[in-house]
Amino acid sequence: MRNWIKGLTMGAAAAAAIATAAWAADFPDRPIGVAVSYGAGGATDFQARIVTMVAGNEEYFGQPMYIVNKPGAGGRVGWNWFANEADADGYMMSAYNVPHFIAQSIKGGVSYSADSFEPVANWGADPAVIVVGNDSEFNTIGDMVDFAKENPGKVTLSGAGLFVGHHIAALQLEKETGAKFAYIPTKGGGAAAMKAVIAGDVMGGINNLSDAFRAREAGNVKILAVADLERNQEFLPDVPTLMEAGYDVDDASVNFRGLMVKKGTPQEVIDKLAAKAPEMFANDRVTKRMKAGGSPVRIMSREEVQAMWKKRQESLKELLAGL
């Protein structure tokens, strides 16, 4: 019995050694996990499932990708888990949300920072937009800012939580205009924040472009401005950017979503993932489903994401310094 166990252990050790050597060459030889730091059915989860659905095709990875949900504390639970417990072998990736995880790491209390992870590629960008109820007296972003300047702290704006894109956009707008808003973080994400706007619990809100687009289609809200560098031609060609409206607010609040691996993952594995992932995101079936779901696609290579992370890190540090 004992010999048998010994043999088995030795065999396993030998197999592990061989596997390590052959690793990078046949990566991936088994399914790849994608940890999503938000609950099943949320926007990040929903999009992650779509963009990974063709991973098993031979022209991409030849192995399927599966989603593991690790929700809680605005994403902190999932990214903490990924930073502390996942293996740095490329078989467990994580979906990132920028600016969320970078802003959280700047505020502290978590075991990760932008340096703990290596980006693979970006699949989507959901800009923050400013919405008001359909019967609101505000018709332009100017109306709202002017009212807020005359009545400091009286304009209530709902958003999906603290240190998410919505909050960042509110901070940027306050900083630029000198007006004071009452930012109301809601529990339950963008959907709950949108409900507060439609029901009239708050005077306005900052929300995801995709959700706001649907709410406007349903006749429930007006969209005053989009916090991005360019208008969104696909869904909201008629809505001006904050820049166009005369406020110097850049795209620091845009919610970028993509895939990342842990620092320490073999370079060959990262290269392979980074080469194939953008092609996978550009697959016809993927983009069609994304468009049907009202989710704006923005594919960026690993190098572009690295530059974007770096830029966000700097601008967020500056913005959050005063808090």
Added chain:
Amino acid sequence: MEFLAYFGGVFEPLSLLLLIGGTVGGLILGATPGLSPTMAVALLIPFTFHLSPTQGLILLGAAYTSTVAGGAVSAILLKIPGAPANIATSLDGNAMAKNGEGARALHLSFLSSGIGGVTGVMLLIFLTPVLASWALEFGPSELFWISILGVTVIGSLDSKSFVKGLLSGCIGLWLSTIGYDDNLGVPRFIFSDSLTGGINIIAALIGLFAIPQVLDMFSKGRQSRDIEQIEVPKHPISKSVGELRRSGRALSIGTIIGSIIGLIPGVGGQIAGLVAYDQSRKFSSQREKFGTGHGEGVIAAESANNAMVGPSLVPLLTLSIPGSPTAAVLLGGLLIHGIFPGSDLFEKHPDVAWTFINSMLIGQILMVIFGIYTAAWAARIARAPMPIMAAAVMVLALFGSYSVQQSMGDVYIMLSLGIGMYFLEKFGFSAAPLVLGLILGPIAEANFIQGSLIANAQNGPFEYFMTGTLNVLLITLVVVSIAYSFWSNMIQGRTSTLAEEAG
């Protein structure tokens, strides 16, 4: 009556197959501890990629309705509520199963689920426009008062002693503060990484209900080899139908409360069963029988949690606002097929919308049929020898709590809460009020903070929380509920003292 025109779609061969598959699969998933309706629906969404929108929604609708009912199976037979919706079912249902009346409990549970469920879907069909605007009336201040109303139920729920009920409720409220607070992101009581996300409600449910039971079985296990072998007599379905007809009051209280609570976004089905259970006990003439295996308890709880299914979709289908976690997942399922719910959903995609609703209607009926068919042999589980039963429950508890989010942390939380609960039960505390505290704490807190933030930007908290018709109505209900609890507690105290004096 437009919906009648779309019944054809439900009975196409493939659709019907999906409907049956979704119902049976949903019953099995629902009966597995740890797999909540939300997870079951989320797991099925990838399958709908390959189906047409209508067929995809038929599958999701059938699975949603039957997982809610399926959760009753494990609640009754094993005392592990599959989801928060089934907590109240376990109170009387498990007592019945232990008395050898598992089949009766399962019959009652599926029949009342069916009746509640069909009523709820009917409300969805006929009253959607009216109900939609009503659902929006509930802002932070109203939701705060609703959760306080729920808290007033805590003292009287499944507990011999009012004070002990309140105390275990407080423990639950405290446990609910662990983790990052949702509004302001402040970390609280995070002593270990597994607590960062707070206590997962499903893991807590499994631990609090299953583990004390397992420990109890183990502690008895070696004393005698031929411990009571429960007889499971066959229970004719006609008898159950008869009992259901006599329990009209519990059935209607359950259905009405379930429909109303289901409609309110953000509260959802988690507390519908418990509130209905409590109310039907308060109105029952056989109040003392509740908790000992009384049919009315199961009927009220199960009719409520299935009645909530239909109305909980009203805000989603008309306003594109998901009112519950499951509705949020269903929204994903709709979007993936390019269907945007909204006020014009029924004009733009009547075929999809009505077929979906009709499939839930037929799904309810199929669920009753398959549920009752399996009840007879499922009830035999109660006859399993105690050591085997204890081991099986333990395995299910570990598997269930791990599978919620593939996390060992949840398993440790489940075990520690369970062991703690074992000792608390020894001192006469019970798990149901504790869980209710755990569920209501975050709802009350988040809405209070949100309401205060809004109130400070307006005319102050007093006006925001204390004025407005709905607020005043809810405050009145809170006061009445507290007064009633005190009053009945005093009456009870007096009668028991009298009885002692007489005896």
